[in-house]
Amino acid sequence: MATISFPNDSKLGEQDVVFLMVPFPAQSHLNQILRLSHLIRSRGFPVHYAASAIHCRQAKLRHEHDTLLLNTSGIIFHELPTPPFNSPPPEPYSSVKFPQHLWPSFEASLNLREPVGALLRELSSSVDTTRTRTRRLVVIHDNLMSYVVQDVASVPNAESYSFNCGSRFCNFCLTCQFSGKPFPVVEVDPEEIPTLDNCFIPVVFNFFSIQNQFDHLSHGKLFSTCRPIEGPYLDLLAQTTDADAVDKTTKQWAIAPLFPVTANEDDKTHPTLEWLDKHPPKSVIYVSFGSTTTMSREQINELALGLEESKQRFLWVLRDADRGDIFDAESTILPLPEGFEERVEGVGKVTRDWAPQLGILRHPSVGGFMSHCGWNSCLESLTMGVPLATWPMHSDQPHNALLMTHILKVGVQVIGWGERDELVTSSAIKKSIERLMASSEGHAVRTRAEELGKMIKQSVDDGHRELNAFLTYATR
CATH class of the missing domain: 3.40.50.2000 (Glycogen Phosphorylase B;)
Structure with missing residues (x-):
């Protein structure tokens, strides 16, 4: 060249x-x-x-x-x-x-x-x-x-x-x-x-x-x-x-x-990264739905219960969707089931702040990403070799989810696009987490994601x- x-x-x-x-x-x-x-x-x-x-x-x-x-x-x-x-x-x-x-x-x-x-x-x-x-x-x-x-x-x-x-x-x-x-x-x-x-x-x-x-x-x-x-x-x-x-x-x-x-020696620490330091390799599922997703209280409750019942380690970024002017008003504090954070202490962490997604996905403790499948999130996850649990919401996300699960085979579905109008139950969420984080299918998906991540990094x-x-x- x-x-x-x-x-x-x-x-x-x-x-x-x-x-x-x-x-x-x-x-x-x-x-x-x-x-x-x-x-x-x-x-x-x-x-x-x-x-x-x-x-x-x-x-x-x-x-x-x-x-x-x-x-x-x-x-x-x-x-x-x-x-x-x-x-x-x-x-x-x-x-x-x-x-x-x-x-x-x-x-x-x-x-x-x-x-x-x-x-x-x-x-x-x-x-x-x-x-x-x-x-x-x-x-x-x-x-x-x-x-x-x-x-x-x-x-x-x-x-x-x-x-x-x-x-x-x-x-x-x-x-x-x-x-x-x-x-x-x-x-x-x-x-x-x-x-x-x-x-x-x-x-x-x-x-x-x-x-x-x-x-x-x-x-x-x-x-x-x-x-x-x-x-x-x-x-x-x-x-x-x-x-x-x-x-x-x-x-x-x-x-x-x-x-x-690749990480830089000057990268700053963050509470979420410090929490991840305490957990084994590929043991944590990262949960985040981007800056344009908002969920009903009922759906947040189902997600919380699904995470808890899966018995898997998790890091959940729980934030309200952006407004057109993010400085116009304080974001709504989204409520969780009573006692949830106390029950999952040590196993799960909920953060309501803006989180360093690249640093999280790069962290060796992260083994999966439950995502809305915004394209930027897909790129970051695949580059870091992290497989996805796909939960698309709108725009290009349903197509991106299909690409991840059906074509590249680096993810599992939380829901299909045909189920978009239904409340996603805690049992469906629990099942998808277990498939990704604790099954032979999940291991194969992770292996493909890691191989693809190496190819992407090589291109850089x-x-x-x-x-x-x-x-x-x-x-x-």
């Missing part, structure tokens, strides 16, 4: 390529774009990160709380003006699992076109301390912000690249659904494939349509995935894109994982080829 040369930090003043990052205002999207910002900044390029004041603050706060990530020094944050939006609490008893309470913040993002356009023009014509003018402005935007960055087309020295935070498998399933083409994956019955209308709420379709109108302005596509996990679907989608494209020149790069795959050790290939192309 040829050596790729990037600018040194000591010569940043001479650098004539500038990067502008434009994330979508949801936690996993903010986080992934910020992680990518770090990787680009570490190669010596100036990096600007533009979001509303609320979401810049959120991204920085939670990034600093992650014990395995770098701080945000060196990245220039731009707090864009956004009209006020409603920030209602989550609805645990809603019949729809999609986080409808976040919709006002998502819709408000459409108002960022004008300030982003002004920033584009400013950065594209800026002059640094050595009087070097920006030769190229590289705009990396969430694919759900294509409308917002559309003015990049009017900036002569700018190029935009869309960044997709979801799985290629999900995208391929939905592509087959829309096109009416057969689904060529023998491991999954086509009848089991979730559909757009039962994963999202109707208003989302119009939002997607708005973004798709400007998708053609992107000079290339970045995907938060890697070939060891989704190689076949990257190839299938590339074939579809090439067949449908007018000029057949769309560039695509799979650049994950974007987080450190080999030089992050696709990320470097993208940077070489974008800065040509």
